[in-house]
Amino acid sequence: MNTKKILVTSIILNILQVIFIVIAIALVRNDYHHCISTIIVLGIALSIANISITVISYIYLQKNQYKSLLQSMKDLEELNLTLRTQRHDYLNQMQVVYGLLDMDEYQDAKEYMNSIFKEITKVSKALKTSEPAINALLQAKLQAAEKEGIDLYLDIMTDLKGLKIEPWELCKVLANIIDNAITALANQKEGQDREIHIRMEQTEESYRFEIANNGPKITEGQQKLVFNQGYTTKKEAEGHGMGLYIVSNIIKEANGTLEIQSDERKTLFTIILPK
Numbered sequence: 614m615n616t617k618k619i620l621v622t623s624i625i626l627n628i629l630q631v632i633f634i635v636i637a638i639a640l641v642r643n644d645y646h647h648c649i650s651t652i653i654v655l656g657i658a659l660s661i662a663n664i665s666i667t668v669i670s671y672i673y674l675q676k677n678q679y680k681s682l683l684q685s686m687k688d689l690e691e692l693n694l695t696l697r698t699q700r701h702d703y704l705n706q707m708q709v710v711y712g713l714l715d716m717d718e719y720q721d722a723k724e725y726m727n728s729i730f731k732e733i734t735k736v737s738k739a740l741k742t743s744e745p746a747i748n749a750l751l752q753a754k755l756q757a758a759e760k761e762g763i764d765l766y767l768d769i770m771t772d773l774k775g776l777k778i779e780p781w782e783l784c785k786v787l788a789n790i791i792d793n794a795i796t797a798l799a800n801q802k803e804g805q806d807r808e809i810h811i812r813m814e815q816t817e818e819s820y821r822f823e824i825a826n827n828g829p830k831i832t833e834g835q836q837k838l839v840f841n842q843g844y845t846t847k848k849e850a851e852g853h854g855m856g857l858y859i860v861s862n863i864i865k866e867a868n869g870t871l872e873i874q875s876d877e878r879k880t881l882f883t884i885i886l887p888k
Contacts, residue, residue, distance in 0.1 A: 741769035771815040789856035797828035831875035
C-alpha cells in the first residue's frame with residue numbers, strides 16, 4: 614500500500630466533497646430543489662468513501678508499524694543476549710590469557726587474543742550508530758551470515774543522527790537487501806569466497822548506504838524487474854517477490870534513490886537518503 618497514493622486519493626475526495634457542497638448551495642439559491650437529494654446522496658457516498666479509506670489506511674499503517682517494532686524488539690533482545698553471553702565468555706577468556714601469560718606462554722597468548730579481538734571487533738562495528746534498532750539488525754545479520762559460512766564486513770562511518778525516515782523503515786530496507794545477498798551466496802558452491810560488504814557514510818545533505826556481495830550476476834534484464842511487485846528469481850516463488858518492491862517504495866517515499874550494479878565480480882546496491 615502506497616502512502617502517497619492514499620493521501621492523494623483522500624485529497625481528491627475532499628475536493629469533490631467541497632465541489633458538491635458549492636453545487637448544492639448554488640442549486641438551492643436558484644430553486645433547483647429537485648436536484649438537492651441527488652447531490653446529498655453523492656456527498657454522503659463520498660464522505661463514506663473518504664472515511665473508509667482513512668480508517669483502512671490507518672489500520673494498515675499501524676499494523677505494519679507494529680510488525681516492524683516487533684522485529685526491532687526481537688533483534689534488540691537477541692543483541693542483548695549476545696552481549697551478555699559474550700561478556701561472560703570474555704571474562705573466562707581473559708582468565709585463560711592471564712594463565713598463559715603467567716606461564717610465560719606469550720606466543721600462545723597472542724594467538725588466543727587475536728581470535729578474541731576478531732569477535733570483539735564484529736560486535737563493536739555493529740554498535741556504531743545512534744539507532745538501537747539498526748545496531749540490533751546489523752548484529753543479527755552478522756550472525757545469520759556466519760551461520761551460512763559468509764563473511765560480512767561492516768564499515769560504519771556515520772551515527773545516523775539526522776535520519777529522515779523511521780529507523781524501522783530503514784531496518785526493512787537493509788534487512789531485505791542483506792537477506793537477498795545471504796540467500797544468493799548460500800547457494801554458491803563450497804570452497805568459493807563468499808563476502809558481503811556494508812558501508813554507511815554521510816555528506817552534509819544525505820546518507821549513503823552500499824551493500825555489496827560477490828554472488829551471481831544479476832543480468833540487465835533482471836535489474837529492470839527486481840523492484841517490480843511479485844518478481845523473484847527464487848525457485849520457491851510462493852511468498853517471495855515482495856522484498857525489493859517494499860524497499861523501492863520506502864526509498865521513493867523518503868525522496869531517496871536506489872541503484873543496482875551487477876557484474877561477474879559483485880552486485881552492489883546503493884541507497885541515498887536525504888537528511
